[in-house]
Amino acid sequence: AQKITQTQPGMFVQEKEAVTLDCTYDTSDQSYGLFWYKQPSSGEMIFLIYQGSYDEQNATEGRYSLNFQKARKSANLVISASQLGDSAMYFCAMKEVRGRRALTFGSGTRLQVQP
């Protein structure tokens, strides 16, 4: 069963607008971490934001915020004021306390910011 689902293969957004990238997850663990990474065409995975399963507040890092809805098992990434440099692949990932301690990734969303 897929543990991380990203249903948007590709998205377009106008420069300076906000965009939401969807992510749903599946786990029976009570303790887990959710991560978002950005991967430009160069290939490097760049960490953006982290949300712990016990965190009551939604995580924010600059222009990035994570809309965490635990009951719905969703962890959507919101990018405010999009910039041309935000064009990249975005991956949602989860790490469970039990299990392999490895990141399980979704299939990614390709975001293209248009001027």
Place this chain on the structure above:
Amino acid sequence: KAGVTQTPRYLIKTRGQQVTLSCSPISGHRSVSWYQQTPGQGLQFLFEYFSETQRNKGNFPGRFSGRQFSNSRSEMNVSTLELGDSALYLCASSLDSIQETQYFGPGTRLLVL
């Protein structure tokens, strides 16, 4: 602090050969994980090393192996290369905690001909 470094960045090999990839983690990080990224399978976990011991392993054949040295640097080896091993191999390092973020290197692009 310097980030995660990986060498080489690009590699071309032929079927049947073997290859060794290297990863130097962020200073102070003792956990090193390896991932394979392909267009068809996406990002898949290979293995994790901590204090020179393989702590976790993904679902890859025994042709894929690795090791970690006392300075936390890690290598992964793929023997008897197959065409399907062509991929971006990413190394990530972290402190040893489930909440800790894994920071990735730039990756090694391996092409098997």
